[in-house]
Amino acid sequence: MSTELTHAAYDSKIEGNIIFTQLDAAMNWMRKNSLWPMPMGLACCAIELMATASSRFDIARFGAEVMRFSPRQADVMIVAGTVTYKMALAVKRIWDQMPEPKWCIAMGACASSGGMYRSYAVLQGIDRLIPVDVYISGCPPRPEALIEGFMRLQRKIQGEQSFLAQKKELVEALRE
Amino acid sequence: MTAAETAAALQEKFPGAVLSVTEFRGETSLTLTPASLVPVMTYCQGELAFDLLLDISSVDNMGEDPRYVLVYELYSLSTKIHLRIKTTTSEEEPAVPTVSHLWPTADWHEREVYDMMGIKFTGHPDLRRILMWEGYPYYPLRKEFPLGGLPSDMPDVAFTGTAPLEGGPFVTSAGATDRVRAEPRAKGEK
Numbered sequence: 001m002s003t004e005l006t007h008a009a010y011d012s013k014i015e016g017n018i019i020f021t022q023l024d025a026a027m028n029w030m031r032k033n034s035l036w037p038m039p040m041g042l043a044c045c046a047i048e049l050m051a052t053a054s055s056r057f058d059i060a061r062f063g064a065e066v067m068r069f070s071p072r073q074a075d076v077m078i079v080a081g082t083v084t085y086k087m088a089l090a091v092k093r094i095w096d097q098m099p100e101p102k103w104c105i106a107m108g109a110c111a112s113s114g115g116m117y118r119s120y121a122v123l124q125g126i127d128r129l130i131p132v133d134v135y136i137s138g139c140p141p142r143p144e145a146l147i148e149g150f151m152r153l154q155r156k157i158q159g160e161q162s163f164l165a166q167k168k169e170l171v172e173a174l175r176e
Numbered sequence: 177m178t179a180a181e182t183a184a185a186l187q188e189k190f191p192g193a194v195l196s197v198t199e200f201r202g203e204t205s206l207t208l209t210p211a212s213l214v215p216v217m218t219y220c221q222g223e224l225a226f227d228l229l230l231d232i233s234s235v236d237n238m239g240e241d242p243r244y245v246l247v248y249e250l251y252s253l254s255t256k257i258h259l260r261i262k263t264t265t266s267e268e269e270p271a272v273p274t275v276s277h278l279w280p281t282a283d284w285h286e287r288e289v290y291d292m293m294g295i296k297f298t299g300h301p302d303l304r305r306i307l308m309w310e311g312y313p314y315y316p317l318r319k320e321f322p323l324g325g326l327p328s329d330m331p332d333v334a335f336t337g338t339a340p341l342e343g344g345p346f347v348t349s350a351g352a353t354d355r356v357r358a359e360p361r362a363k364g365e366k
Contacts, residue, residue: 085334085335085336085337086307086308086309086334088334088335089332089333089334089335114339117339118323118324118339118340118341119323119324119325119339120314120316120321120322120323120324120325120326120336120339121307121308121316121325121336122339123337124337124339124340128337
């Protein structure tokens with residue numbers, strides 16, 4: 001008995017090349033596996049950030065090895081270190097120059113809350129200026145912690161309504 | 177020649193300029209009148225070969241008169257003598273003459289003292305703030321300045337806020353007799 005399917009639309013040549021999914025899921029999958037970081041290295045956390053990018057820990061496994069020193073090409077800003085008030089508006093400006101969609105990781109105690117610097121000179125957490133998606137504890141966090149934060153960000157991106165965020169007017173017009 | 181002999185020689189060379197000489201654990205400190213600072217420093221740099229100015233720092237003795245003490249750390253690479261020279265300046269008009277024409281390194285040291293303590297250096301070629309930005313309204317190392325800072329705003333340059341200090345690990349009790357009693361743990365704070 002022959003097992004060959006005889007469907008009009010079926011073409012065995014392209015069978016493996018088609019998947020059915022939701023648009024959001026596809027967009028999010030592409031975005032989360034190609035996050036280009038903007039390395040905002042401000043203190044000792046930047047050393048751990050560099051270690052994370054290097055061969056032993058290798059964030060290329062997560063598609064994030066392309067450190068972009070131009071904010072125009074970056075997707076995720078990793079604020080690694082103590083944000084002084086003198087630096088704060090520069091960080092904000094670079095964040096503003098990054099195109100949407102963009103995310104922010106506050107790496108370490110200082111970027112998250114000012115850390116041990118309860119001081120006249122230090123911004124008490126970068127979330128006072130820019131929205132933060134993932135906070136990573138540690139002083140400084142080990143590369144494993146940064147990778148964990150990265151994977152959490154990937155999980156967050158996978159759950160986003162990307163198409164709605166990008167084409168809000170179109171979606172609303174279609175709904176009417 | 178030792179540091180103590182150098183101090184004695186200075187006392188002899190500049191009568192009335194040296195207010196006191198103290199010895200502590202092998203370190204010699206001289207306190208000068210403000211007016212004699214530049215002549216004595218010029219002599220030290222030239223005749224006594226103190227070719228290295230290690231540091232300039234300032235002390236705020238709030239409540240005393242004169243309020244501020246300037247501390248200059250001199251070292252001679254040829255004679256290997258370390259000499260500490262101090263002078264004072266008042267609260268009303270905190271200013272001392274510059275020594276940046278004697279040691280170029282004094283330029284940035286004096287800018288730091290000006291930035292942090294608000295003491296002006298007369299004759300300084302470029303007296304701007306060095307750590308904080310131009311327009312920041314306070315001098316953060318003065319005693320009346322709170323540890324957590326004060327709010328300020330310079331549009332498009334920088335802003336500051338007040339840091340929360342409740343229960344923080346570094347808030348010690350003023351006036352405690354020793355460091356153990358001054359620590360937050362002594363108050364039962366965790």
